[in-house]
Each structure stands twice: as C-alpha cells, then as structure tokens.
Amino acid sequence: MSLRILITNDDGVDAPGIAIMADIAHALSDDVWIVAPDGNQSGAGHRFTLGREMQFDRLSERTFSVIGGSPADCVVVGMTHILGDRPADVVLSGVNAGQNLGDIINCSGTAAGAREGALQGAIGIAMSQGINYEHGRDVDWANAVRHGVATARSIIAVAEGRDHYYNVNFPFCPPDDTAGIAVVPHQRFSRSPFRYYPSDNEGKFFVAIPETPMPLDPAADFEVMRQKSYVTVTPMRLQQTDTGLVERLQGRLSL
Template sequence: MSLRILITNDDGVDAPGIAIMEDIARALSDDVWIVAPDGNQSGAGHRLSFGHELTIQQRSHQHFVVLGGSPADCVVAGMTHLLGERPADVVLSGVNAGQNLGDIVNCSGTAAGAREGAMQGAIGIAMSQGVDYEVSRDVDWSNARTHGLATARAIIAAAEGRGHYYNVNFPFCDPLATRGIAVVPLQRFSRSPFRYYPSDNAGKFFVAIPETPLPLDAGSDFETMRRDGYVTVTPLMLQQTDLVLATRLNGTLTL
C-alpha cells in the first residue's frame, strides 16, 4: 500500500514552496493530499483556532484550502476529517521561504505543521529553504528542489516511532556544493531573537528579528546550514518534559 502523504505550509496555498513539496511527495507516493491555509501564516506557531468557525474549500481532487486557518488547523482538518478513516502516514510541511533554525522553530508555522502531524500519529517533517539575507531576500529554491526528495526519503526510512518530528533546512549554496545531510541540534540563542521594531508609521511597530543573537555554536543547525553548506536535519521531541530535572525536583517542591 502506498504511503498516504498530507502536505501543508505556512506561506499559503499559492506559495511557490508548496509546489516543490508536492513534487517531492508525488515522487514518494501516488496518494498525496494538500490542506493548506489560504494566506500567509508565518510566525503563527502552533496556534489552533479554538472558538472560531473555519471554512474548507476544495480546489481539486485531494486539494483543500482552510480559510483563515493556521498550519496546525489544516493538519487537524486533514488528519481527523478530510482523509477519512485512513489518516496520513507522513505530514510534510513547507517548503518554507527562508530558514527555520534554532529557537525560531518555537514560533514557526512550518514546524508546527510537522509537529501536529506527529501528534496525530504521522511522521512529521518540516522543510525550509535557507536564504542569505546578507545578500538578498530573494529565495533560490534550487537546493530544496535538488535535495528535498532524497532528504525526505532518508528521514522516512530512518524514523522510529512517533515521538519526534523533524526540522529540515536546505542551505543557500549551489546544490552541487551541498556537502550532504548533517543531523544536528537546534541553536539555543543567548536570548530571544524577537524584538520590538519601530514602524515608519507613528505609534506602530513590528515584531521582527533585526539581528541574530550571538554567539553561535559551531555544531548547531544555524552554522552547519549557513556556514558549512549542509542540509540540516534536527529531530525534535514531542515529550518536552525534562525528565532528569523532574526526577531531581520530585519531592523537593512543597507547599
């Protein structure tokens, strides 16, 4: 039986990266579903639209749009409703325009799509195409196009259980210069990268990442993708409890 694959993203159903993800999925399976937001949901994290009615529109066979929905909303709708009695084996989220590295995964709608997929019992894989923002904000998708299928296939073959999801970032170097896949930890920044950023409009502001907090760890996802030219894969746990600390604290916290 062919893998059943569900695709979502956080850049919106018409974003160029989701078309690349569909090409990856169709090379893996002939049973591919798309359930994606109607517009940009970058930074939405794992927001779920509790208490708000959502609308599903069907575009074509196995291709749906959730109006106003987040990536997590889309995965819930797909896995528990649209795909019927057989939910997806794999949830692919992306390909995002721009890297999702380090602590940024905590707010990433792309990562949340894969996380909700894993929580629903699938292999969840988030994919992002890195951008060299020091040069340009334009996205060169060639690395994701070239190496996305092999990366997805390798993760699916190696995945054990459903206690993890996988965060993938493609470097912005020439695909021929990509050095391989590196399985690395995410970068813990010295502080949150998010900052108040004033707008040119009086009384308004943005939440932005004006600079990357330093120092950076040489073996982290950030430097391994950006500086070393690897496709980075970071396995992330759904069980977020620090079990060692929980054991140490057990019996020591009292009222």
C-alpha cells in the same frame, strides 16, 4: 500500499514552496493530499482557531484550502476529516521560504505543521529553504528541488515511532556545493531573537528579528547550514519534559 502523504505549509496554498513539496511527495507516493491555509500564516506557531467557525474550499480533487486557518488547523482537518478513515502516514510541511533555525522553530508555522502531524500519529517533516539575507530576500529553491526527495526518503526510512518530528533546512549554496546531510541540534540562543522594532510611521512598531543573538554554536543547525552548507536535520521530541530535572526536584518543592 503507497504511503499516504499530507502536505501543508504556512506560506499559503498558492505559495511556490508548496508546489515544490508536492513534487517531492509525488516522487515518494501516488497518494498525495494538500490541506493548507488560504493565505500567509508565517509565525503562527502551533495556534489553533478555537471557538470560531471555519470552512475549507476544495480547489481540486486532493487539494483543499482552509479559510483563515493555521497550519495546525489544516493538519487536524486533513488527518481527522478530509482523509476519512485512513489518515496520512507522513505529513510534510513546507517548503518554507526562508530558514527555520534555532529557537525560531518555537514560533514557526512550518514546524507546527510537522509537529501536529506527529501528534496525530504520522511521520512529521518540516522543510525550509534557506535564504542568504545578506544579499536580499529572494528565494533560490534549487537546493530543495535537488535534495528534497532524497532527504525526505532518508528520514522516512529511519524514523522511529511517532515520538518525534523532523526539522529540515536546505542551505542557500548551489546544489552541487551542498556538503551532505548533517543531523544536528537546534541552536539555543542566549536570548529570544524577537525584539520591538520601530516603524517609520509615528506611533507604530513591529515585532521583528533585527539581529541574531550571539554567540552561535558551530555544531548547531544555524551555523552548520549557513557556514558549512549542509542540509540540516534536527529530530525534535514531542515529550518536552526534562526528566532529569523531574528527578532532581522530587521532594524539594513543598507548600
């Protein structure tokens, strides 16, 4: 029986990256489904649309668009309703236009799609194509196209249980210059990278990332992808409790 694969993203069901992810999935299985937001949900994180009615449109036999839904909404709808009694074995989220590295994964809708997939019992894999922002915001998808299938297949082959999800970033170098796959931790920044950013319009502002907090760990995802041209894979735990701190604090807190 083929792997059942569910695809979502946070750039919207019509985004070019989701078409690339569909090609990746079809190279792995003939049982591929897409449930994605109808529009851009970048930065939505693991938000659920609670207390408000939603609906989805069926765009083709196996492609659905959730109106106003987040990536997490889409995975829930796909895994618990659209796919019926056989939920997906693998949830692929992306391919995102731009890297999701370091602490940015905490707000990433792409990462949340894979995380919810893992929480629902699947192997969750988030994929993002890096951009060299020093040269503009154009996306060159060549690395994801070349290396996406092998990367996904490698992760699926070694995935242990359903207690993790996997965050993948493709470098922005030419595909022939890619150094390989590096399994690395995510970069913990010295502070949140998000800041108030003034607008040119009086009285208006943005929340944005005006600069990358320094210093950066040369062994973490941010620099390994950008400076060393590896496809980075970061296994992320669903159990977020610091068990060591639990042990150290036992008996030390009181009312």
